[in-house]
Amino acid sequence: MAEKSGADILVECLIDLGVEVVFGYPGGAxxxxxxxxxxxxxIRHVLVRHEQGxxxxxxxxARSTGKPGVxxxxxxxxxxxxxxxxxxxxxxxxxxxxxxxxxxxQLIGTDAFQEADTVGITRHCSKHNYLVKxxxxxxxxxxxxxxxxxxxxxxxxxxxxxxxxxIATAPYAPPLSFEHASYKxxxxxxxxxxxxxxxxxxxxxxxxxxxxxxxxxxxxxxxLLLRELAELTGAPVTSTLMGLGAxxxxxxxxxxxxxxxxxxxxxxxxxxxxxIVCIGARFDDRVTGRLDAFSPNSKKIHIDIDRSSINKTVExxxxxxxxxxxALTDMITAWKTHGHKAADLSxxxxxxxxxxxxxxxxxxxxxEEIMPQEAIAELYRASKAAKDVIITTEVGQHQxxxxxxxxxxxxxxxxxxxxxxxxxxxxxAAIGAQVGNPDSLVVCVAGDASIxxxxxxxxxxxxYRLPVKVLILNNEYMGMxxxxxxxxxxxxxxxxxxxxLPDFVKMAEAYGWTGIRIxxxxxxxxxxxxxxxxxxxxxxxxxxxxxxxxxxxxxSGAAHTxxxxxxxxxxxxxxxxxxxxx
Amino acid sequence: xxxxxxxxxxxxxxxMVTNEAGILARIAGLFxxxxxxxDSLTVADITPDHAISRITIVTNGPPKVIxxxxxxxxxxxxxxxxxxxxxxxxxxxxxxxxxxxSGTGEDRIEALRLxxxxxxxVVDTTIESFIFEITGTTDKIDNFVALMRQIGLVEVGRTGVxxxxxxxxxx
Ligand SMILES: Cc1ncc(C[n+]2csc(CCOP(=O)(O)OP(=O)(O)O)c2C)c(N)n1
Ligand SMILES: [Mg+2]
Numbered sequence: 001m002a003e004k005s006g007a008d009i010l011v012e013c014l015i016d017l018g019v020e021v022v023f024g025y026p027g028g029a030x031x032x033x034x035x036x037x038x039x040x041x042x043i044r045h046v047l048v049r050h051e052q053g054x055x056x057x058x059x060x061x062a063r064s065t066g067k068p069g070v071x072x073x074x075x076x077x078x079x080x081x082x083x084x085x086x087x088x089x090x091x092x093x094x095x096x097x098x099x100x101x102x103x104x105x106q107l108i109g110t111d112a113f114q115e116a117d118t119v120g121i122t123r124h125c126s127k128h129n130y131l132v133k134x135x136x137x138x139x140x141x142x143x144x145x146x147x148x149x150x151x152x153x154x155x156x157x158x159x160x161x162x163x164x165x166x167i168a169t170a171p172y173a174p175p176l177s178f179e180h181a182s183y184k185x186x187x188x189x190x191x192x193x194x195x196x197x198x199x200x201x202x203x204x205x206x207x208x209x210x211x212x213x214x215x216x217x218x219x220x221x222x223x224l225l226l227r228e229l230a231e232l233t234g235a236p237v238t239s240t241l242m243g244l245g246a247x248x249x250x251x252x253x254x255x256x257x258x259x260x261x262x263x264x265x266x267x268x269x270x271x272x273x274x275x276i277v278c279i280g281a282r283f284d285d286r287v288t289g290r291l292d293a294f295s296p297n298s299k300k301i302h303i304d305i306d307r308s309s310i311n312k313t314v315e316x317x318x319x320x321x322x323x324x325x326x327a328l329t330d331m332i333t334a335w336k337t338h339g340h341k342a343a344d345l346s347x348x349x350x351x352x353x354x355x356x357x358x359x360x361x362x363x364x365x366x367x368e369e370i371m372p373q374e375a376i377a378e379l380y381r382a383s384k385a386a387k388d389v390i391i392t393t394e395v396g397q398h399q400x401x402x403x404x405x406x407x408x409x410x411x412x413x414x415x416x417x418x419x420x421x422x423x424x425x426x427x428x429a430a431i432g433a434q435v436g437n438p439d440s441l442v443v444c445v446a447g448d449a450s451i452x453x454x455x456x457x458x459x460x461x462x463x464y465r466l467p468v469k470v471l472i473l474n475n476e477y478m479g480m481x482x483x484x485x486x487x488x489x490x491x492x493x494x495x496x497x498x499x500x501l502p503d504f505v506k507m508a509e510a511y512g513w514t515g516i517r518i519x520x521x522x523x524x525x526x527x528x529x530x531x532x533x534x535x536x537x538x539x540x541x542x543x544x545x546x547x548x549x550x551x552x553x554x555x556s557g558a559a560h561t562x563x564x565x566x567x568x569x570x571x572x573x574x575x576x577x578x579x580x581x582x
Numbered sequence: 583x584x585x586x587x588x589x590x591x592x593x594x595x596x597x598m599v600t601n602e603a604g605i606l607a608r609i610a611g612l613f614x615x616x617x618x619x620x621d622s623l624t625v626a627d628i629t630p631d632h633a634i635s636r637i638t639i640v641t642n643g644p645p646k647v648i649x650x651x652x653x654x655x656x657x658x659x660x661x662x663x664x665x666x667x668x669x670x671x672x673x674x675x676x677x678x679x680x681x682x683x684s685g686t687g688e689d690r691i692e693a694l695r696l697x698x699x700x701x702x703x704v705v706d707t708t709i710e711s712f713i714f715e716i717t718g719t720t721d722k723i724d725n726f727v728a729l730m731r732q733i734g735l736v737e738v739g740r741t742g743v744x745x746x747x748x749x750x751x752x753x
Contacts, residue, residue, distance in 0.1 A: 119604060120607070123604065123607060123608055123611055124611050124612070124615045127659070128659040131603070131604075148659060153657075180659075181600065181662065182599075182600060182659065182660055182661060182662040183659045306657065307653045307656065307657065308650065308653035308654045308656070308657050310653075311646065311649060311650075312650055312653075315646070576583040577583055580583060
């Protein structure tokens with residue numbers, strides 16, 4: 001067999017694995033790979049402006065297309081710049097492959113120029129990682145890495161390739177399908193557990209489906225199955241931040257998001273339920289609030305592909321380790337073969353409607369200032385006409401308002417950094433989503449502070465003519481930090497004011513974008529319409545009320561039933577125990 | 583405000599792992615990253631082709647945390663199997679220690695007498711010192727070392743625990 005260089009083997013592997021796009025940034029330790037990609041007919045390389053941008057683009061691409069995102073960066077600073085995105089992908093279970101260059105094997109350990117211990121640094125923020133020292137092993141590592149990144153609970157996998165391994169040669173043939181010796185995710189549920197789950201569901205008087213990002217990771221079919229099971233049982237559905245879109249917001253069975261900034265009805269339903277069916281969610285502290293007061297009188301079923309997520313924080317009565325889609329299929333089949341009918345849940349629904357009537361997402365109206373919630377509501381109305389809409393967010397109040405006031409109907413249309421809460425995620429994620437969905441309307445809902453964390457990627461959007469829209473809800477504050485300071489530290493706004501903001505409209509012009517400023521409620525609808533209708537990338541500086549707070553809110557460490565609904569309930573001081581929680 | 587401590591229990595875990603670069607760092611790092619305790623950790627490859635290693639970890643924590651430790655270890659890619667020896671019925675555990683004791687006259691005789699009681703072997707001797715080799719459970723070695731401390735303990739080296747399930751079946 002003719003031998004190929006490590007760099008060529010890598011590129012062959014990528015093609016064999018169906019990779020179409022690589023987000024990357026060159027440097028000395030990856031020059032052989034960049035040469036192999038030069039004018040490549042099959043693999044498109046998107047040149048970013050900062051390696052963190054590449055990782056979030058890959059995440060946005062992955063989350064919106066269901067395909068793994070691929071990143072290529074150089075050694076040392078290239079690899080360390082990628083660490084935040086790798087960690088983000090681990091926390092939110094995003095399939096991603098990060099290829100890093102490394103100094104040649106004989107220089108490893110000598111503090112060589114641009115040497116960093118990439119496998120050491122990424123060992124605990126990746127699902128798995130490899131240092132490849134032999135070109136003959138490269139192909140099997142790359143194929144295995146894709147397998148690990150995309151199966152089980154998805155996640156980021158790092159492949160560190162020393163420069164001499166990229167140049168040395170070895171024979172290449174695509175590996176035949178393989179069975180991994182030790183990595184064998186459990187995807188099929190135990191049949192008796194499914195039977196028990198369905199019995200519990202049929203008998204429940206106050207059931208709630210508590211769903212999460214796992215439903216989306218399982219593929220679009222899982223979302224359809226969730227809808228079917230919800231319909232069969234008549235039970236209400238709530239979701240985590242990561243799971244939005246798996247169940248349609250327009251359904252009467254939808255309770256809205258739960259947790260810290262969730263709806264009154266979702267959190268009260270969790271508190272009063274007699275059965276919680278957790279599907280692909282992980283009882284995160286942002287969801288549970290105070291653990292000893294979390295859903296105290298319910299039996300709990302937990303379906304998750306990751307056994308370590310089960311009983312981690314909340315003890316459950318029935319664990320089911322499986323792929324969500326498979327488990328839902330089995331549950332629907334069991335429900336039907338047992339001839340179960342939806343129970344009469346009218347009493348339960350009457351209580352839920354009572355909570356819903358509190359209208360917990362209501363916000364004060366204003367004729368002088370744009371309410372940030374209203375800006376999201378307007379974006380939602382205005383974007384309904386578009387064929388396909390993908391929303392990404394940065395991190396902060398605007399993120400929560402987008403989650404609350406934009407109604408998602410389908411999976412893979414909502415991209416946000418949930419687990420790590422990474423400011424700087426949303427804008428590059430939008431670029432990655434646009435690369436994967438060239439005909440969709442992709443809007444990044446941003447904050448004035450977050451957008452500055454990866455604003456350099458404006459150049460990337462310009463270069464590749466990606467018509468992303470960035471809607472900045474500009475409150476001149478790190479609003480979420482300011483809100484916590486108002487709640488906890490008697491409004492001492494230590495370093496949370498966004499001083500010296502750039503002129504975002506001029507910035508747009510400098511990069512060849514369109515810039516729009518929206519200053520008052522009267523301009524809101526027209527401004528957002530203009531943003532949507534303008535071809536090419538657009539940045540909107542939407543000046544919103546500066547001191548709005550995001551409600552409802554369960555202060556950290558409080559119970560679901562201690563939810564704050566409006567600003568008058570803010571105490572301004574907190575106990576040290578409460579302050580110590582994040 | 584004060585930080586609360588929780589009740590914890592001791593467990594011996596036995597892991598079969600792929601013998602590859604970085605595996606020990608992966609396991610040890612998981613413990614530090616997630617705030618778990620390691621009382622001892624031993625590792626050696628155990629197959630003729632050197633492909634598989636057995637790692638024995640003695641840890642302690644509340645029962646819920648022990649379950650988490652096992653689940654977290656189990657999902658590492660190179661981990662083939664995790665067995666909680668403590669929870670899996672009877673098992674044998676042993677540790678080896680080398681214990682250096684110095685002394686003369688009556689102390690020397692007492693050291694030998696105690697070593698005999700503990701079935702420790704003398705593996706090195708000078709006019710003024712012994713090195714004893716002792717195997718047993720962690721408790722037994724702790725006791726031996728405590729007694730020797732009163733006589734003239736100089737230093738101790740311990741291997742950490744290895745363990746196997748009793749009976750003819752593998753893990
Ligand atoms: C990288 C990073 N650093 C710090 C934080 C902490 N943090 C969370 S929200 C926030 C403020 C965000 O401000 P902005 O983007 O203006 O959004 P707003 O809350 O005002 O809508 C900060 C600093 C974070 N989440 N990520
Ligand atoms: Mg802000």
